[in-house]
Amino acid sequence: MAFTGKYEVESQENYDAFMKAIGIPAETIEKGRDFKFTTEVVQNGNTFTWSQIYPGHTMTNTFTIGQESDMETMSGKKFKAVVQLEGGKIIVDFGKYKHTSEIVGGKLVEVRELWRKILFKVPVPWQKKNQ
Structure with missing residues:
Protein backbone atom coordinates (compact mmCIF):
# COMPACT_ATOMS: atom_id res chain seq x y z
CA MET A 1 0.00 0.00 0.00
CA GLN A 12 -11.66 13.51 14.98
CA GLU A 13 -13.48 11.60 17.70
CA ASN A 14 -12.69 11.56 21.44
CA TYR A 15 -9.86 14.08 21.03
CA ASP A 16 -10.10 15.68 24.50
CA ALA A 17 -10.42 12.43 26.46
CA PHE A 18 -7.61 10.73 24.57
CA MET A 19 -5.18 13.64 24.86
CA LYS A 20 -5.91 13.97 28.60
CA ALA A 21 -5.40 10.22 29.09
CA ILE A 22 -1.91 10.33 27.52
CA GLY A 23 -0.87 13.26 29.69
CA ILE A 24 -1.22 16.28 27.41
CA PRO A 25 -1.79 19.47 29.50
CA ALA A 26 -5.31 20.98 29.38
CA GLU A 27 -4.00 24.24 27.89
CA THR A 28 -2.35 22.37 25.01
CA ILE A 29 -5.50 20.29 24.44
CA GLU A 30 -7.57 23.47 24.25
CA LYS A 31 -5.19 25.12 21.77
CA GLY A 32 -4.95 22.03 19.59
CA ARG A 33 -8.61 21.06 19.44
CA ASP A 34 -9.45 23.05 16.32
CA GLY A 45 10.18 1.16 -0.10
CA ASN A 46 10.00 0.19 3.58
CA THR A 47 11.38 3.54 4.82
CA PHE A 48 8.97 6.30 5.78
CA THR A 49 9.28 9.95 6.76
CA TRP A 50 6.08 10.86 8.59
CA SER A 51 5.56 14.55 9.45
CA GLN A 52 2.69 16.16 11.29
CA ILE A 53 2.66 19.87 10.53
CA TYR A 54 0.92 22.06 13.12
CA PRO A 55 0.80 25.87 13.23
CA GLY A 56 4.25 26.81 14.53
CA HIS A 57 5.51 23.22 15.04
CA THR A 58 6.36 20.16 12.96
CA MET A 59 6.91 16.68 14.37
CA THR A 60 8.76 14.24 12.08
CA ASN A 61 9.49 10.56 12.59
CA THR A 62 11.61 8.58 10.12
CA PHE A 63 11.48 4.81 10.35
CA THR A 64 12.04 1.59 8.44
CA ILE A 65 9.50 -1.21 8.81
CA GLY A 66 10.81 -3.95 11.11
CA GLN A 67 13.84 -1.98 12.35
CA GLU A 68 14.32 -0.11 15.61
CA SER A 69 13.93 3.63 15.05
CA ASP A 70 14.13 6.81 17.13
CA MET A 71 10.62 8.20 17.54
CA GLU A 72 8.88 11.14 19.22
CA THR A 73 5.41 11.20 20.82
CA MET A 74 2.80 13.96 20.52
CA SER A 75 3.98 15.20 23.91
CA GLY A 76 7.59 15.48 22.68
CA LYS A 77 9.00 12.43 24.47
CA LYS A 78 11.71 10.54 22.60
CA PHE A 79 11.82 6.73 22.53
CA LYS A 80 12.82 3.77 20.36
CA ALA A 81 10.27 1.57 18.60
CA VAL A 82 9.98 -1.08 15.92
CA VAL A 83 7.25 -0.12 13.44
CA GLN A 84 5.34 -3.03 11.92
CA LEU A 85 3.37 -3.39 8.68
CA GLU A 86 0.48 -5.85 9.02
CA GLY A 87 -2.28 -6.27 6.46
CA GLY A 88 -1.54 -2.89 4.88
CA LYS A 89 -1.59 -1.13 8.27
CA ILE A 90 1.37 0.63 9.86
CA ILE A 91 1.43 -0.13 13.59
CA VAL A 92 3.64 1.44 16.26
CA ASP A 93 3.60 1.17 20.05
CA PHE A 94 4.08 4.68 21.47
CA GLY A 95 4.29 3.34 25.03
CA LYS A 96 1.04 4.71 26.44
CA TYR A 97 -0.88 4.06 23.25
CA LYS A 98 -0.84 2.09 20.01
CA HIS A 99 -1.05 4.01 16.72
CA THR A 100 -2.39 2.33 13.57
CA SER A 101 -2.48 4.00 10.14
CA GLU A 102 -3.95 2.78 6.88
CA ILE A 103 -5.23 4.11 3.57
CA VAL A 104 -9.00 3.67 3.16
CA GLY A 105 -10.72 5.05 0.07
CA GLY A 106 -7.75 7.31 -0.67
CA LYS A 107 -7.78 8.76 2.85
CA LEU A 108 -5.24 8.28 5.62
CA VAL A 109 -7.10 6.86 8.63
CA GLU A 110 -5.31 6.87 11.98
CA VAL A 111 -6.55 5.07 15.08
CA ARG A 112 -4.97 5.60 18.48
CA GLU A 113 -5.80 3.19 21.29
CA LEU A 114 -4.67 3.38 24.87
CA TRP A 115 -2.27 0.52 25.23
CA ARG A 116 -2.98 -1.12 28.59
CA LYS A 117 -6.63 -0.11 28.90
CA ILE A 118 -8.32 0.37 25.58
CA LEU A 119 -10.58 3.24 26.52
CA PHE A 120 -10.79 5.22 23.31
CA LYS A 121 -10.47 4.69 19.63
CA VAL A 122 -9.63 7.90 17.86
CA PRO A 123 -10.16 7.52 14.13
CA VAL A 124 -8.73 10.46 12.26
CA PRO A 125 -9.55 10.35 8.56
CA TRP A 126 -7.62 12.74 6.38
CA GLN A 127 -8.50 14.10 2.98
CA LYS A 128 -5.56 13.70 0.61
CA LYS A 129 -4.35 17.10 -0.57
CA ASN A 130 -3.80 17.75 -4.23
CA GLN A 131 -0.10 17.53 -4.95
Whole structure:
Protein backbone atom coordinates (compact mmCIF):
# COMPACT_ATOMS: atom_id res chain seq x y z
CA MET A 1 0.00 0.00 0.00
CA ALA A 2 1.38 3.40 -0.99
CA PHE A 3 1.18 5.98 1.79
CA THR A 4 3.03 8.87 0.10
CA GLY A 5 0.99 12.07 0.09
CA LYS A 6 -0.18 15.13 2.00
CA TYR A 7 -3.29 14.70 4.08
CA GLU A 8 -5.38 17.31 5.88
CA VAL A 9 -7.44 16.48 8.98
CA GLU A 10 -11.11 15.95 8.18
CA SER A 11 -12.57 14.84 11.52
CA GLN A 12 -11.66 13.51 14.98
CA GLU A 13 -13.48 11.60 17.70
CA ASN A 14 -12.69 11.56 21.44
CA TYR A 15 -9.86 14.08 21.03
CA ASP A 16 -10.10 15.68 24.50
CA ALA A 17 -10.42 12.43 26.46
CA PHE A 18 -7.61 10.73 24.57
CA MET A 19 -5.18 13.64 24.86
CA LYS A 20 -5.91 13.97 28.60
CA ALA A 21 -5.40 10.22 29.09
CA ILE A 22 -1.91 10.33 27.52
CA GLY A 23 -0.87 13.26 29.69
CA ILE A 24 -1.22 16.28 27.41
CA PRO A 25 -1.79 19.47 29.50
CA ALA A 26 -5.31 20.98 29.38
CA GLU A 27 -4.00 24.24 27.89
CA THR A 28 -2.35 22.37 25.01
CA ILE A 29 -5.50 20.29 24.44
CA GLU A 30 -7.57 23.47 24.25
CA LYS A 31 -5.19 25.12 21.77
CA GLY A 32 -4.95 22.03 19.59
CA ARG A 33 -8.61 21.06 19.44
CA ASP A 34 -9.45 23.05 16.32
CA PHE A 35 -6.06 23.05 14.59
CA LYS A 36 -6.28 22.11 10.95
CA PHE A 37 -2.96 20.38 10.55
CA THR A 38 -1.38 18.41 7.75
CA THR A 39 0.30 15.02 7.71
CA GLU A 40 2.92 14.50 5.04
CA VAL A 41 4.15 10.98 4.31
CA VAL A 42 7.10 10.11 2.09
CA GLN A 43 7.51 6.38 1.48
CA ASN A 44 10.61 4.93 -0.15
CA GLY A 45 10.18 1.16 -0.10
CA ASN A 46 10.00 0.19 3.58
CA THR A 47 11.38 3.54 4.82
CA PHE A 48 8.97 6.30 5.78
CA THR A 49 9.28 9.95 6.76
CA TRP A 50 6.08 10.86 8.59
CA SER A 51 5.56 14.55 9.45
CA GLN A 52 2.69 16.16 11.29
CA ILE A 53 2.66 19.87 10.53
CA TYR A 54 0.92 22.06 13.12
CA PRO A 55 0.80 25.87 13.23
CA GLY A 56 4.25 26.81 14.53
CA HIS A 57 5.51 23.22 15.04
CA THR A 58 6.36 20.16 12.96
CA MET A 59 6.91 16.68 14.37
CA THR A 60 8.76 14.24 12.08
CA ASN A 61 9.49 10.56 12.59
CA THR A 62 11.61 8.58 10.12
CA PHE A 63 11.48 4.81 10.35
CA THR A 64 12.04 1.59 8.44
CA ILE A 65 9.50 -1.21 8.81
CA GLY A 66 10.81 -3.95 11.11
CA GLN A 67 13.84 -1.98 12.35
CA GLU A 68 14.32 -0.11 15.61
CA SER A 69 13.93 3.63 15.05
CA ASP A 70 14.13 6.81 17.13
CA MET A 71 10.62 8.20 17.54
CA GLU A 72 8.88 11.14 19.22
CA THR A 73 5.41 11.20 20.82
CA MET A 74 2.80 13.96 20.52
CA SER A 75 3.98 15.20 23.91
CA GLY A 76 7.59 15.48 22.68
CA LYS A 77 9.00 12.43 24.47
CA LYS A 78 11.71 10.54 22.60
CA PHE A 79 11.82 6.73 22.53
CA LYS A 80 12.82 3.77 20.36
CA ALA A 81 10.27 1.57 18.60
CA VAL A 82 9.98 -1.08 15.92
CA VAL A 83 7.25 -0.12 13.44
CA GLN A 84 5.34 -3.03 11.92
CA LEU A 85 3.37 -3.39 8.68
CA GLU A 86 0.48 -5.85 9.02
CA GLY A 87 -2.28 -6.27 6.46
CA GLY A 88 -1.54 -2.89 4.88
CA LYS A 89 -1.59 -1.13 8.27
CA ILE A 90 1.37 0.63 9.86
CA ILE A 91 1.43 -0.13 13.59
CA VAL A 92 3.64 1.44 16.26
CA ASP A 93 3.60 1.17 20.05
CA PHE A 94 4.08 4.68 21.47
CA GLY A 95 4.29 3.34 25.03
CA LYS A 96 1.04 4.71 26.44
CA TYR A 97 -0.88 4.06 23.25
CA LYS A 98 -0.84 2.09 20.01
CA HIS A 99 -1.05 4.01 16.72
CA THR A 100 -2.39 2.33 13.57
CA SER A 101 -2.48 4.00 10.14
CA GLU A 102 -3.95 2.78 6.88
CA ILE A 103 -5.23 4.11 3.57
CA VAL A 104 -9.00 3.67 3.16
CA GLY A 105 -10.72 5.05 0.07
CA GLY A 106 -7.75 7.31 -0.67
CA LYS A 107 -7.78 8.76 2.85
CA LEU A 108 -5.24 8.28 5.62
CA VAL A 109 -7.10 6.86 8.63
CA GLU A 110 -5.31 6.87 11.98
CA VAL A 111 -6.55 5.07 15.08
CA ARG A 112 -4.97 5.60 18.48
CA GLU A 113 -5.80 3.19 21.29
CA LEU A 114 -4.67 3.38 24.87
CA TRP A 115 -2.27 0.52 25.23
CA ARG A 116 -2.98 -1.12 28.59
CA LYS A 117 -6.63 -0.11 28.90
CA ILE A 118 -8.32 0.37 25.58
CA LEU A 119 -10.58 3.24 26.52
CA PHE A 120 -10.79 5.22 23.31
CA LYS A 121 -10.47 4.69 19.63
CA VAL A 122 -9.63 7.90 17.86
CA PRO A 123 -10.16 7.52 14.13
CA VAL A 124 -8.73 10.46 12.26
CA PRO A 125 -9.55 10.35 8.56
CA TRP A 126 -7.62 12.74 6.38
CA GLN A 127 -8.50 14.10 2.98
CA LYS A 128 -5.56 13.70 0.61
CA LYS A 129 -4.35 17.10 -0.57
CA ASN A 130 -3.80 17.75 -4.23
CA GLN A 131 -0.10 17.53 -4.95
